[in-house]
Amino acid sequence: MSKLFPSRFKLLFYFVKTYIILSTLIRLIFVFWVFKEVDTSFFKIANTFLIGLLFDVGTVSFFALPYALYLLLIPQRWHGSVFDRIVTWFAYSLGLVIFLFSFFAEITFWEEFKNRFNFIAVDYLIYTYEVVKNINESYPIPLLLSGILLITALLLFITKRKGIFQKTFTSESTFMDKLFPTLLVLGTVIIFALFVKNKDAEQFENRYNNEIAKTGIYSFFAAFQNNELSFTDFYKTLPVNEAFAEVKNKFRKRGHSLLFPEKELIYRNVPNTDSLPELKPNVIFICVESLSAKFLGSFGNTENITPTLDSLSNHSLFFTNLFATGTRTVRGMEAITLSIPPTPGRSIVKRQNNQQLFTIGEVFKKKGYTRNFFYGGDGYFDNMNSFFGGNGFDIVDRGRGFLMDASINTTRTNIEDDEVTFENAWGIADEDIYNKVIKVADDAHNTGKPFFDFVMTTSNHRPYTYPEGKIDIPSGSGRSGAVEYTDYAICAFLKKAQTKEWYKNTVIIIMADHCASSAGRQELDVKNYHIPGLMLNVPNTSSQKVNKMASQIDIFPTLFSLLNWNYDTNLYGTDILNMKPEEERAFVGTYRKLGLLKGDDKVMVLGDQKVSNFYQWDRESNELLPLKENEAFLKEIISNYQTADYLFTNDGLKLSTLEIEN
Template structure:
């Protein structure tokens, strides 16, 4: 069994080499993103090893078979050469995903899944952004290239034995037995141990703090775990139908006592305008507008990426799954958002996004949501203003937007999504040096978009529709580069500015302490306009006494109610904090407030079940 033993040894040397490379990529992940992560503890290291063994085992089962299946054919030089090249290529592809997430994690706050890397509507962005990413993060690409070369050079080669004896039935039996034992061991490593269920993405939280799950996990594991998912939501059954409705019911009935106002509605969604950029000298116009508006100082995003924000803001559908609603298997569900509701009231409806048509699937969403018209880069008319990567610069696209609004019959409902404060944060050459650089890379482009917003309002004020318009402004999500410690908590990562501005209503001003989220915008607009309607909404009106916020990230649900914040994962509460007093979330109050924890847990379970039931059963409309 001399050659067979050599093949066994060869496989395990190659296998352990991959494990070592995964460890190196994890340490690099930590080194590059240390400001976003907690401490690298022994538990983190052990948990990381468990997930690495799982991913590497799944990926290399085919190579185990190719190395150890009994038969003399394996000792052919051509066979061994093909086996080495295949082993190198496939494993390098998965290693590359770890390196990509070293940077991409900054923007999403989670490891990439299969759905994220195959999301539709991103082709143009990828082609435009890859060169800028390589230019900006060249050192990651360089390290990967060096690692790839070293990987190929140090992969152990098979040392062929010239003597091959004819195998007997006994030889085959021994080899098949050993092969079966090793395969069984690899399958156990692949499932993460002998426990009842294989390890899952959410199990990363067992080995580290909530902020460190991205460090425990590896991207090949999260991709493999989501590769064969047909649905984006799991079946949940915490309560029967009667109990569920008594705890939480997403049906909202608005019955105003006054006639509808028929005001125009303009919803402006600002790319990456998280709280970390507000009131720091980068946004003088928005800061000024806040003083004239009804401002929610405790505003929250319902997701971490742009594609989550649109259905949250315009259809009151939060992002409570690993895949964004727009790119999920439920993207064609019937929805009854602002476009359809306001169209019934006689409104003209439109959606504007200065990026390539098809970007983020917004054009598809616009159709499903019921918008009359979609305006992307292809529909833009005006001076040549392509930023070379992403789409039309905000200044010119906002001016184009103002002129289009003036052409619409009133009342109209329209929404625009800005783009210039998206990575790579390109601003027009004529403005380089005009705006303050700030303390993070994004803030110069934030200042440029704020300037573009100021020019838009300056133009809009001259239009006859201006005084009959409600303006709603919200960020889509926070940026990846908050420079304060509080910006990096799982509260800070979701805090955004949200404001309502009506130039004809001086009473709609002030500072609200209410916990307010993107999914609250839709019912709040309809309530403000005195529109009688019944709808499915997972948010609440600004006039409601409810004071909750719910968001989700990487298998973990986050629930805020009044001053308390609950973290829920794996069907259990793992954290409970007074987020207003304990801004850095250092003091877990689970054992001190069991009654409050139980009450909060009851609500979040009902909320999850209601969302999952309605999305999977296509019941987002009445």
């Protein structure tokens, strides 16, 4: 055995062993963290750790390879030289620091998302200002860094005490002695690089077992490499013309007139069927960060943290069976503005070629509205300014030195320091952004043109800090306080807005971008897509609770119908109030799993290995109970997601395409 693994490689394999032990410890922590949800039967948990061990070996091999090549190539006479000692101590110490840092980062990431590293972690690497500041505000960074350095020093001490360094430096191994272990490491790297995918760890029905089986660093680089998924390559499909025929038939049944029935387009006219005069009130849309339905007393919460929203639910169109399309803000923005089922991979908001698209803003533009996007942080984050600015919205954000693409023809207004009373990593307090909205609305009202404002809030986001003295829960103490402050700020906004002349002719819509959490042990945790939606001050419309199942993508088509608009559209959404029972549905998904939920609580999920699973969703237990696949349901879900992906990738959402066809 000593010939296969010579003493010159003693430190390298001790490094590998140390990583595997630490990674297994992290895996154990995650198991106990979600113990009630993870499948802990002996066979399943043993396989979870076995798969995890294999991925740990593959991951650490990538880090071990450079040093293995160094050990192979450095001449025997240099073993233990000053150069050798410096390189070895530095490489070993750096490797330990990287691993320990990644483990601490994984714990904080798991706390927030109950996932191994994914697209979100990759995005966080890009937007370092917000993320570093948020981490600094949320966690005791000096203590964490000190802990990493202390554990590194302890591991170095143990390694030296065990004589591992000495055996490495005094080895007389020859080139041939060192060849086998080097080839072993190299072979492992080649196998994992060419043949092993991150999703190969997903061998269980329980999502938590799948996530725990993965290795964080490997998951991170997998997400970094694969930020887009080809629908046609990875998902079940139909012939393109058949998929479009299915979707178009739904639109025809709703009374829409397809403008290009022979084309792979959904551009159509939605008529004003009652021939009533068109109404053009101002519209302020408030997209509330992470406002799960479960936070509202109207949905059974007993904390009394949303008194304003609970009161408004009785004086508005209150959508009680509404679902977000995704789990991130950019997914919510995509659904609301483009009114489209979520495409696999990254949100369209963050993808290339996402400007000059047909959005709800285009409908407002044709009705004579000005359009503004408000964000209390720097709108470069998550590509928001580029997306909204590139699709015709003027930008109002914090704007501290981050420039927009010069090719975007839009106006950008900074929120100045003297307009801010409180600010954290993600942006200014909700009260401050609402005050800016009111100020801009005052100016717009004086021009005589109706305005549409899209407002993105930030206060209901970790680190959950907000101005002191506003509510009875101290700032920074948790999500409940952030939700209560969010509710308080909405109340303050409405009180100020009601004193304005423009208020009586302004519709205000309040809806979440997504829920505060989305992880669960099921393929899709359907309950964690349930969000509230309210429409206030809609002309000629009485308050009511709307119990029909619907999606974020339907909110603005519903408003357009309430305003008696005849308009051309490229939007998938429809008028919720006129939905027939068989039309009730919601699109819910992650960047890989694409789901369709119907009014009878049946759910189908498309996976990226050309698989589909059909379930009955039990609302009480939040369980997905397997059903025999339904061909009609399968055709419906494929046609919606496939055509949405086709339109984006083939410029079918582009204004230029629709104008040429027109």
